[in-house]
Amino acid sequence: MLKLNCWEFTKCGRQAEGANQEAEGLCPATGEIRLDGIHEGISAGRACWVVAGTYAKCDGCCTYIKDLKDCKECDFYKAVQSEEGGDFLTLDDIRVVLG
Numbered sequence: 001m002l003k004l005n006c007w008e009f010t011k012c013g014r015q016a017e018g019a020n021q022e023a024e025g026l027c028p029a030t031g032e033i034r035l036d037g038i039h040e041g042i043s044a045g046r047a048c049w050v051v052a053g054t055y056a057k058c059d060g061c062c063t064y065i066k067d068l069k070d071c072k073e074c075d076f077y078k079a080v081q082s083e084e085g086g087d088f089l090t091l092d093d094i095r096v097v098l099g
Contacts, residue, residue: 003083005029005045006054009076028053034098039084046080050094 006029007013013020014027029051032044039046048054049071068091071077081088089097 001083003040003046004079005041005043006048006076007045009079035094038089038094038097039080039087047089047094049074049077050091 005015007015007018007027012018012027014024015021015030016026027048029044029048030042032051035044035047035050036042038044041047044051044054049068
């Protein structure tokens, strides 16, 4: 199964050299290399909900995520949770990784 990073799933264009990078800035998830490999993603591409200031496409419109409550409503969050099943890392699990 192909595992998409958040910028591929949402098509936000805020990844390096993305269509919206210049106008809206580089998404912080793309540079969070401490989370590289989490859920087999690039940087925080499959754990964007733990990175402040990420941009997500939820319910058909893009919003700045304010807290994890918003993230849990995001189609991408739900997709990763479903794909990972019992291997899904919670916010607390990822905090351990970050130390």
